[in-house]
Amino acid sequence: MYTIYNQRFNSNEWFVIGMLIIGGLAVWKLPKRFSVKESLVYFLYFVFVGIIFDHTVGIKPFDFYDVNDSSAYQLMDFLSYVSFGPFGYLFIYLYDCFKIKNSYNTIYIFCWTMSALVTEYIADILGVYHYKNGYEFYYSFPIYLMILTSDLLLYKVLSSKKADADLKSNFHGH
């Protein structure tokens, strides 16, 4: 049936709750730059890709890893995906806030990928992830690159649509 790694409320649960609190506080306290809907898109995008990847490579026939205390799907697993959300928002927020130029996109994505890998490594040590069938944490590197690049593309598409809409409304206004 299920593989049970531990049944206590310990390091892995505290890590997920800690990430939720840190991320949530950052999103709440930072001055707002986007509309509610746009903010929710950036927030939900990371939850969406997190769940898609985990529920693709983390289930049979691949079954590369389990999340948290057992191989069954638990509330804490879901919360660990929700904890990705604030970082998706912050990734775009900081990009927009510092007005990072296109020539620095690669460096920006690389820095975030490295910090995501370090976070995953810490999460692995604390028992959030349990790798199986030969999977190693650094295999996530290309996945993070892909997710962050697509998130930035999403921001660019939404920004250009917003700019077009502003231009149209200004044109009709005059």
Added chain:
Amino acid sequence: MAVAIFVFIAWVIITVYLFVPRRLSTEENLLLFFFFTIITINIFTILDLNLQLIQHSNEVKMFISFLIHRNIIIPLALIIFVNLMSNIGSKTKKLIITVLIFLTIYLVNLVAFGIGLLTCDSSSLYLPSAIILAALMLIAFLTMKLVMKLPEGKSV
């Protein structure tokens, strides 16, 4: 064969989505698509991994078809549903659209069971399958109403 069938169904759904009149904005469509996919994946995982009521095939070709069904066909069909619901005024038309979309997803689900993409231990898969899809459509409709009420300006 299974991959070809599900790629074709996904193509039809994507094409319909592109031609359906959309009152919802790009942000609203994206937001709802992400949300519907998250809900669908959660429902499938709980039914499969935890309750072992409906299980997906472990054969790679079937698994690819399962991913297309779970991640594209169902969420996009729900997106088409909410776009039409927000665009149509007449209650009769709304009812017809609801029934048509329900039957479409239900039939695709039956195809998934028929070709062995999904298997079910229970002798009757028709009613539970219908209840799950109806619940998904209700959640989709209520979420669409909620998202449309969100303010346009910067979050407080």
